[in-house]
Amino acid sequence: MTKEQYVDSFVELIRRASTHLPPDVVAALEKGREKEAQGSLAKSALETILENVELARERVAPICQDTGTPVVWVSYPVGVSTRLLQGALEEAVRKATELNYLRPNAVDSVTGKNTGDGSGRGIPHVHFHEWDDPAVEVRMILKGGGCENVGAQYKLPDTRLGAGRDLEGVRRVVLDSVVEAQGKGCAPGVLGVCVGGDRLSGFEESKCQLLRPLADRNPDIELADLEDRLLSEGNELGIGPMGFGGETTLLGVKLGVLDRLPASYFVTISYMCWADRRAGVRIENGGEPRWLS
Numbered sequence: 001m002t003k004e005q006y007v008d009s010f011v012e013l014i015r016r017a018s019t020h021l022p023p024d025v026v027a028a029l030e031k032g033r034e035k036e037a038q039g040s041l042a043k044s045a046l047e048t049i050l051e052n053v054e055l056a057r058e059r060v061a062p063i064c065q066d067t068g069t070p071v072v073w074v075s076y077p078v079g080v081s082t083r084l085l086q087g088a089l090e091e092a093v094r095k096a097t098e099l100n101y102l103r104p105n106a107v108d109s110v111t112g113k114n115t116g117d118g119s120g121r122g123i124p125h126v127h128f129h130e131w132d133d134p135a136v137e138v139r140m141i142l143k144g145g146g147c148e149n150v151g152a153q154y155k156l157p158d159t160r161l162g163a164g165r166d167l168e169g170v171r172r173v174v175l176d177s178v179v180e181a182q183g184k185g186c187a188p189g190v191l192g193v194c195v196g197g198d199r200l201s202g203f204e205e206s207k208c209q210l211l212r213p214l215a216d217r218n219p220d221i222e223l224a225d226l227e228d229r230l231l232s233e234g235n236e237l238g239i240g241p242m243g244f245g246g247e248t249t250l251l252g253v254k255l256g257v258l259d260r261l262p263a264s265y266f267v268t269i270s271y272m273c274w275a276d277r278r279a280g281v282r283i284e285n286g287g288e289p290r291w292l293s
Contacts (some may be wrong), residue, residue, distance in 0.1 A: 001287045003088050009281055009289045010092030010138070011099070014070065017142050017279035018062045018101045021053045022293050024214045025190075025251065025276045029053070032188060032241070032248030042246025046188075049241070049274055064275045067102040068142035070124035071207055075137045082128050085136070089126055093119045105145075127204070139211050139280040139292070147189060147273040150181035153202060156265040165265045167226055170195055170255075171233075177269045178234050178250065183243015186273035190214070190252045191230070194268045197258030202268030209254040210272050211280075213293065216254070223255045241274075251276065 029050055036043035056063040070093060074085055096102045097118030106120030107113065154173040156165045161176055163169035174193055181189070192209035194202045218224035230253040240246025251274070260266070280292030 001283065003084055003091075005287055006085065006088035006136075006283070007091050007095065009283060010089055011095050011101075012289070013138060013140055013279055013281045013291075014092060014096040014142075015060070015099075015101045016291065017070075017140050017277045018067055018096070019056050019060050020279075021057075021063055021275065022213070022278060024293075025274075026050070026053060028214055028251040029188070029274065032251070035247045036241075037246070040246060041242075041244035042240040042248065045241035045244055046248065062101065062103070063277065064144060064273075065103065066144040066146060067105060068144040068277065069105075069148075070102075071141050071143050072124050072126045073129065073139045073208065073211070074126060075129045075131045075133065077132070077134050077136070078130065080136060085128070086126055089124050090119050093117075093124050102142075127208075134285055136283045137280065137292075138283075140278065141207065141210050141272070142275075142277040143207070143270075144186070144273055144275065147185040147271045150177075150185035150271045151203070151206075151269055152177040152180065152271075153199060153266055153268045156267060167195075167222065170267050171226060171230060173267050174230055174253070174269060175233060175237070177271070178237060178239065181271055182239055183241075185271045186275070187239060187243060188241055188248045188251045188274050190272040190276050191234075191250065191254065192270040192272065193253065193255045194266075195255060195257045196260040197266060197268070198260070198264065199266060199268075201258055202266045203270065205256045205258055206268045206270040209256045210270060210276070211278055212254045214252040218255060220257075223257070227253045227255055 033046040094117045106115040163172040192206040194205035234250040239249040
């Protein structure tokens with residue numbers, strides 16, 4: 001495939017991520033709406049969110065004014081140039097910004113000046129992984145700034161929370177992160193969690209967990225049970241949509257694990273807002289894209 005063909009596919013990938021909320025996320029928001037009390041601020045907030053989601057889909061407009069940082073995972077076969085793919089993704093971000101699928105949100109951290117085209121140093125942020133499959137597969141999330149601000153990383157043991165170096169300690173710090181976030185992360189949210197790793201790999205893995213569909217069951221039974229428990233207990237905190245109170249604080253919790261050094265035990269939480277924007281594309285040898293949820 002040529003660079004131009006990749007660019008076209010990546011622009012469409014961004015359009016889908018920015019304007020169409022995945023069906024499982026919409027279903028979770030609808031389920032939350034039904035749980036909230038009639039006439040409550042929580043129910044009203046979810047009704048407004050769902051109306052916004054439908055309008056965005058119909059008008060092919062961004063779901064949120066903060067179109068977020070494109071965070072991308074690329075799996076590619078031997079012989080495909082990562083420089084070509086990186087360049088195509090950067091150009092796709094610029095074109096998507098021109099088409100108003102993304103806002104020009106990239107700002108020079110030293111001068112404070114907007115780059116004007118949505119791209120910048122580290123934007124998009126791309127992870128490459130070589131595999132044996134002959135296709136190129138690209139998975140993307142659009143990570144908003146508000147929910148990024150309430151992400152957290154804990155170092156266990158944490159005496160303040162009575163959290164030791166075990167899964168009970170993990171449970172305590174994850175729930176603390178939800179309490180600390182309150183409504184500032186645009187709840188209801190989805191949590192991507194990494195147990196272990198170092199400070200860098202922990203955040204990368206926690207974001208990777210956000211690619212999982214909400215119904216995805218962790219293959220580790222103990223972790224699957226903890227995901228379910230955290231979702232249930234998080235929704236018992238009473239924070240609710242946008243912090244207005246209610247029963248829908250979280251839509252999902254996804255746990256990943258990395259090995260660690262003996263001296264360190266990090267638990268890293270990436271918070272994704274209700275606009276859980278993710279999309280994927282698989283490009284076979286012939287160049288025909290197949291869209292993934």
